[in-house]
Amino acid sequence: MNRKKRWQPLFFYASISGGRTLFFDIILIDWHALKNLFIRCLLHNFTSLFQKYLEEKTELTQAESERIQSFAIIKKLRKRQYLLQEGDVWKYDAFITQGCVRTYTVDEKGGEHVNSFSIENWWTGDRESLMMQQPSRFNIDAIEDTELVLFTHENFELLCREIPAFNNMVNNILQRSFIAAQNRIQASLTLTAEEKYLNFVNKYPGFASRIPQTMIASYLGMTPETLSRIRKQTAKK
């Protein structure tokens, strides 16, 4: 299992009648950037991903769906831009339509500890700050350029009360988040560093190639050096 090289060859060729293949060119291409480009081209309206998510997760009438959309606030983040900074009170429920975001704390020595990653089709934010209306201990910033749909918490609660299907969806997400957190605790208690990494790659395929290793190491509770060595070892096998 070799490290995915960022730049990879792309071959251009044409198949001509008679079975011969005419070779044009090879260029080196950054697959990840290309994929992002495609996704952007396809999404003429980037909230449509949220629309699609709602359709999958819930059964809404047209009116309900429009009601939800009417409360949606669209937000774009450039890479490294903050969504939430430590000390601020978080006031939203946030759904990611495109991109990737990390939630982390900074300790007194300046070390960053990644608490979670969130990508398209996931929710992000600080529930504790939101619920208790207290300053957040977390920072949230964008790992890639990111697009979100925000709801103020008042609107969000209103939607929960008005639309049972929406409420069910929220409940469901919360349960899954809790289960995921439980599993993470379990992993951190029982697994070795190597097992933690393999478990992560296995559970979230795609994350590993998209998120800087330093951050993954932090998420898994180890140093970047250790992760680098583990990757080297596992690549051999």
Next chain:
Amino acid sequence: MNRKKRWQPLFFYASISGGRTLFFDIILIDWHALKNLFIRCLLHNFTSLFQKYLEEKTELTQAESERIQSFAIIKKLRKRQYLLQEGDVWKYDAFITQGCVRTYTVDEKGGEHVNSFSIENWWTGDRESLMMQQPSRFNIDAIEDTELVLFTHENFELLCREIPAFNNMVNNILQRSFIAAQNRIQASLTLTAEEKYLNFVNKYPGFASRIPQTMIASYLGMTPETLSRIRKQTAKK
């Protein structure tokens, strides 16, 4: 902060008019057992604690409250008795009225890893097994003699649908559980063994004297030996 001795002296004496004190006797007494005895004497009906909890957490009509009680299944566990065993599917929502329970996994070497403790006024069970209707990876057993109120999940969901206040309470618990799990992850990533212990004692005063050290060590992700040494060190200060 010295280790709490299980058997402690209790002095019997009387104050006589004129300021003299008449001394009777000293006996050694197990405060913990005595406390439990008192609690049991006071609770002529042990579901009343659940009743009290509901009254505190929610605003229910008399009818709603009776409806909830009508679905309640009372269960008693002796110390060490299982509530759930690995491989079984968990089908309830469970509220503890008295006692203490632990949730843990067993690894292939036979080592036990405590995932959580739950005491009076808390909920317990395996959400993952319940939600996905799949065999549980967890064991739950009683650390002390324990009394619970169970609801089958169907009844529980019925109550959630019927009684908005009940639904809100459940939502609230879930949010708090999720926040607690997040904080635990945070602690396990950032704190040293000693800090983890102090954080635990600080956050859950009362747990430390009630739960065997081996289990606390496991919960905190360290060996009993390490915890023993930490306790010795912090006692000095």
Next chain:
DNA sequence: GTAAAAACTTGATCTAGATCAAGAGTTTGA
């Protein structure tokens, strides 16, 4: 296009906490 800043790798050394072992105290159950 290029210099500065990040991100990643590799090696040498160190340390918090694990493991192993053995004794003392406590609880359990026939």
Next chain:
DNA sequence: TCAAACTCTTGATCTAGATCAAGTTTTTAC
């Protein structure tokens, strides 16, 4: 009531992963 089974403590030793340091590659920004 007493032996067996836990639970806790303490010491000696070991090790996974941290820390420190220096080189290489990749990304960023002017």
